[in-house]
Amino acid sequence: MEDNSNPLCISVVIVNYNTGQTLVDCVESALPQVVEVLVVDNASSDRSLEFCAERFPGEAKLKIMRNAANLGFAAACNIGAKAASESHVLFLNPDCLLSRNALPRLLHVLETTPQAGMAGGLLINQDGTEQAGGRRAVPTPWRSLVRAFGLYRFERYWPRLFFDFHLHKQPLPAGPIEVEAISGALMLVRQEAIRDVGLWDEGYFLHCEDLDWCMRFREKGWKILFVPDALVVHHKGTCSRSRPIFVEWHKHRGMMRFYRKFFRQEYPGALMWLVAAGIWLRFGAIAAVHCMQHMGRLAQSR
Numbered sequence: 001m002e003d004n005s006n007p008l009c010i011s012v013v014i015v016n017y018n019t020g021q022t023l024v025d026c027v028e029s030a031l032p033q034v035v036e037v038l039v040v041d042n043a044s045s046d047r048s049l050e051f052c053a054e055r056f057p058g059e060a061k062l063k064i065m066r067n068a069a070n071l072g073f074a075a076a077c078n079i080g081a082k083a084a085s086e087s088h089v090l091f092l093n094p095d096c097l098l099s100r101n102a103l104p105r106l107l108h109v110l111e112t113t114p115q116a117g118m119a120g121g122l123l124i125n126q127d128g129t130e131q132a133g134g135r136r137a138v139p140t141p142w143r144s145l146v147r148a149f150g151l152y153r154f155e156r157y158w159p160r161l162f163f164d165f166h167l168h169k170q171p172l173p174a175g176p177i178e179v180e181a182i183s184g185a186l187m188l189v190r191q192e193a194i195r196d197v198g199l200w201d202e203g204y205f206l207h208c209e210d211l212d213w214c215m216r217f218r219e220k221g222w223k224i225l226f227v228p229d230a231l232v233v234h235h236k237g238t239c240s241r242s243r244p245i246f247v248e249w250h251k252h253r254g255m256m257r258f259y260r261k262f263f264r265q266e267y268p269g270a271l272m273w274l275v276a277a278g279i280w281l282r283f284g285a286i287a288a289v290h291c292m293q294h295m296g297r298l299a300q301s302r
Contacts, residue, residue: 026093106121177226182226252283
């Protein structure tokens, strides 16, 4: 592996759970560029950690931290954050591959924007198209209803009222811009900001904890930046394919926690009830589809 004699002042935190060879590829893309890579493993049962040990034997910059149980994404991120030694922490999903210029670009943007607490890059698919989530508007209860009922079609007439929070459908900006939220798959964060805002909310197990953190950063006055020329390939879904219903359950549970935590006092009870009903109806529909697909595969295998 090529060694970088001037590594960036970044600690990379990667939360792993049964990601196999994908973890090795992710670590390999980050390791030459930074001071340390911390892999926090949530009690994986596959060979992903063995693959890492075989690929990077005796690598001093790679530190593996093993949890005795699956503590969830937020709790594992906090373990990594507490162990990080550098002034900036990159929270990176194991299904991401960093381009050569992504980290230097993100770090430069943060260092030249003192009021910014975190920055994220352009998450792309393998074909180069932009993914949803890299630049985000917060899905407030009203925005979620607008999206669910297709009212975003009226955005061109009343853009403030019927705003579509899927920002990846908009043209890419020419340079870094402030956004309401970025994806937890790729977050470069100042340690100073973490000390001010606090760690991830461990009440979330999986999903929505990144939106929560972005809300809290903005409440404390820290800006969140999206950097369009920091490219990162994200093999979305790699970490969740083996247990789709488990993942969807925690995703929808996270949505409920997020809405109750930040919007319960701002929206009428009837609207919040409607949002809650929509969340659980959506979960039921998705779970039913997964069950039917699983039954179909079983029938074909007989």
